[in-house]
Amino acid sequence: MIHIPVLQKEVIEYLNPKPNENFIDATIGSAGHSLAILEKNGPNGKVLGIDRDAEILKNTKYKIQDTKYKNRLLFVCDNFANLKEIVEKYNFGSVNGILFDLGMSSWHIEESGRGFSFQRDEPLDMRYNDVIDFSRSEKKCYQITAEEIVNTWKENKIEEILREYGGERFSKRIAKRICDARKIKPIKTTFQLVEVIRKAFPRRYKFGKIHFATRAFQAIRIAVNDELNSIKRALPQAIEILEPAGKIAIISFHSGEDKIVKDFFKEKKREGILEILTKKPISAFQEEIKINPRSRSARLRVAVKIMKHETYNT
Secondary structure, eight states: OOOOOTTHHHHHHHHOOOTTOEEEETTOTTOHHHHHHHTTSTTTOOEEEEESOHHHHHHHHHHHTTSTTGGGEEEEESOGGGHHHHHHHTTOOOEEEEEEEOSOOHHHHHTSOSSOOTTSOOBSOOOSSSEEOSOTTSOOEEOOOHHHHHHHSOHHHHHHHHHHHHOOTTHHHHHHHHHHHHHHSOOOBHHHHHHHHHHHSOGGGTTSSSOTTHHHHHHHHHHHHTHHHHHHHHHHHHHHHEEEEEEEEEEEOSHHHHHHHHHHHHHHHHTTSEEESOSSOBOOOHHHHHHOGGGGGOEEEEEEEOOTTOOOOO
């Protein structure tokens, strides 16, 4: 499967990597963006690539092992919520830019077998990794699965995540259907969950532009991986790590993610710490959407770190 990085051209234009500069790809995945950065920041510039999923990192390492970039790309399996600690551990200094490409990778949908897609009959897992570890000062704890959420959480809690994380208008009906169905038989697979969701939808809403299960699957995935809290924890660390004039670029795919980024950028602008380079989020052109449908919901926001009372001219 060919990995197509979302908004790659725009990311590179805004980050503008120069020779010997260092960057962090906080969600490296299949390294599409990282390789584009490494093409620009040679001969000695490096990229620190972080991903929560050990399996996808293993695949990406194998992919680049015989390339000219292998000695300039450092892989770390961790949650980007631990960003500052990772940088200190690996002594990765003078960071000129940080990229967050939020959401799941194409690999998770197509190849992981963990139930991220409603179009494949797979176990209801949806974990990027099997533990959540937000801080080394806290003990690692077992991470819940999608199966546990749909089979053990209270109806009102399921309704809440469907509404808040998925923007699902039929969240109450779906939550009730889930709780009714699990009384008869545990919901263990994606196709079982899709069928439950289908029954909760009025007929006229089952054939819209997006699949009727899209928002519910998105909401459950976000809950499983505690994605919004990870972003909230990572952003202040990213600004602290950046060198003055260093840039932070964030691609979001969900309105909740985008709001967190937007509000954070505005707050730091008021404090004189950031200058926002994208007055409005950058979206993919139709040409890219045709090649990579995933880019349809992508929104890119970019800011640059400044010193107090200084301005930045783009």
